[in-house]
Every structure is written in structure tokens, then in C-alpha cells.
Amino acid sequence: MLLLECGRHSIFLTGFKLHLKYLLQVFKQNNKNRYTFNCFEHSIREKNSFYTNLINICKEAGLPTLFKTLSLKEYIKDSETLLLRLHEQEKQLLFAAVSKAQFHTIYKEIKSDFLMEDYLGDIQLPFDYMKLIFAARTEMLPIKYKPWLKGSNIDFMCTFCYSGESDSVIHILCSCISFIAERKQFLGQNFFNHYEGLTILKCHTNYVNLAKFLKEVFKVRKVTK
Ligand SMILES: [Zn+2]
Numbered sequence: 139m140l141l142l143e144c145g146r147h148s149i150f151l152t153g154f155k156l157h158l159k160y161l162l163q164v165f166k167q168n169n170k171n172r173y174t175f176n177c178f179e180h181s182i183r184e185k186n187s188f189y190t191n192l193i194n195i196c197k198e199a200g201l202p203t204l205f206k207t208l209s210l211k212e213y214i215k216d217s218e219t220l221l222l223r224l225h226e227q228e229k230q231l232l233f234a235a236v237s238k239a240q241f242h243t244i245y246k247e248i249k250s251d252f253l254m255e256d257y258l259g260d261i262q263l264p265f266d267y268m269k270l271i272f273a274a275r276t277e278m279l280p281i282k283y284k285p286w287l288k289g290s291n292i293d294f295m296c297t298f299c300y301s302g303e304s305d306s307v308i309h310i311l312c313s314c315i316s317f318i319a320e321r322k323q324f325l326g327q328n329f330f331n332h333y334e335g336l337t338i339l340k341c342h343t344n345y346v347n348l349a350k351f352l353k354e355v356f357k358v359r360k361v362t363k
Contacts (some may be wrong), residue, residue: 139244139276142232145254151228154195155221162217165210182208189348199223241285242277248340257345267349273351274307274352275339281305298359310355311335317355326349 141148147155161348164174182188182205189205196204196216201223204216216282229252238248257263257271273279282305283294298316301311311328322328323336324347338348 139236139242139248142236142245142249142252143255143272143275144258145252147225147228151224154224158217158221162214165213165217166209170210172304178213179208196220199227204324210261234325242278244339245275247336255341256340259350260345262351263346267346267353270349270352270356271341271345274318274348275313275341277307279307279310279352281307281310283307283309308332308335311338311351317351317358320351320354322353324348 146152159296160357161174161178164172164178169175180186181192192205193202196202199220201220204220205213210225220253232252233249236242236249239246255275257268277283282296284292285294293337294304294306296303296316298307299314301313301315303313305314311321312332318328321330325344330338338344
């Protein structure tokens with residue numbers, strides 16, 4: 139979720155991309171006297187571990203025919219093709235992992251693209267606000283509802299309102315009667331339905347007020363408990 143939220147690829151792919159980009163740069167200079175270029179061609183000729191690993195990555199990406207010929211033009215084309223495929227593949231894998239999530243069900247409803255979320259790019263936004271928004275969107279706020287502990291008979295009920303509802307992100311955001319004043323002050327209404335709650339968590343507008351609301355709620359929770 140962190141990678142999706144930030145619109146970033148994994149460290150492996152980022153490192154591999156830098157590596158391939160460097161090779162691409164060298165290839166495009168079309169200078170066969172470059173040491174890097176000679177090493178690369180040598181790898182292909184000798185089929186050493188660098189080449190074997192590269193071919194394995196291509197195979198895993200469904201592109202087994204890349205880097206098979208000794209041609210500068212082909213290297214450039216193959217490197218670009220591989221980079222594009224790996225980026226797309228990783229993006230799809232991240233979204234597939236989210237769609238299978240059992241315990242962080244909100245995220246699949248609110249995350250639909252691979253762009254970095256606006257609130258993370260807002261340099262005016264205090265860091266504690268960012269942390270609260272991130273934790274709310276990814277269901278990692280310090281609250282009682284932790285569905286991964288279900289088997290151990292743990293009580294998730296909200297003890298701020300005793301309504302019988304679980305102390306979950308949606309409950310705090312939409313319906314807990316203990317936080318009506320904060321909801322009204324920062325989000326403009328006493329209550330929200332589930333869909334409206336998801337819309338607020340999407341953070342397309344007014345994420346500062348969401349953060350202010352959460353900060354106030356956790357101040358109250360700390361004092362009350
Ligand atoms: Zn409650």
C-alpha cells in the first residue's frame with residue numbers, strides 16, 4: 139500500500155531501471171569503445187551470470203526473446219521494451235495484491251490509479267497530518283478494530299459510544315456519536331454514510347480537514363481513555 143500510495147515502484151525495480159537507463163545511455167552514444175558497452179557485449183557472448191539473470195527477468199516478464207542478438211539497435215529497443223513491461227507488471231501486481239486484501243478492505247475502494255496521492259506531495263501539510271491521513275486510508279490507525287486478530291475472540295466494539303459497532307475507521311469517520319462535534323466542525327456534517335466516508339478518504343478535496351478531524355478525535359480519545 140505504501141508503494142501504491144506514493145506511486146513508486148519497488149527498490150528492486152527502481153535500481154534495475156537505473157541500471158538499464160545507464161546502459162541505454164551508453165548504447166545511444168553509439169560508441170563501441172565504451173568499457174560498459176564492451177562488458178555488456180562480452181556478457182551476451184559468454185552468457186555469464188549477468189546475462190543469465192537478465193534473460194531470467196525477461197522470461198518472467200513474458201519477453202523471452204529479448205537480448206538475443208548482438209545488435210546495438212536491438213539493445214536499445216529491448217531495454218525500453220523490458221522497462222515498460224516491468225513497470226506495468228509491477229503496477230498490476232500491486233493492484234492485484236490490494237484487490238485480494240482481506241483485512242484492509244477500504245483501500246481497494248479508494249485507490250484507483252498509480253499516481254502519488256496529492257496530500258503526500260503537499261509540502262505545506264504538516265507531517266503528523268500526513269501520517270494520520272495515510273493511517274486512515276490504509277486502516278492502520280491506533281484503534282480497536284483489527285480483523286486479523288479475529289480468531290482470538292478479541293472484542294472490537296467501540297467503547298466511546300457502546301453502540302455495538304466496531305471501533306473502525308469508518309465508524310469513527312461516519313457514525314460514532316462521541317465525535318459528532320468534531321465531525322460537524324471539520325467535515326461539515328454530524329454523520330456520513332459508508333459511501334460518503336469513502337469519498338472523504340479518497341482525499342480528492344479537503345484532506346486537510348480530514349487530518350484536522352482525525353487529530354482532534356485522537357486527542358479526545360486519549361483524554362477519555
Ligand atoms: Zn463509537
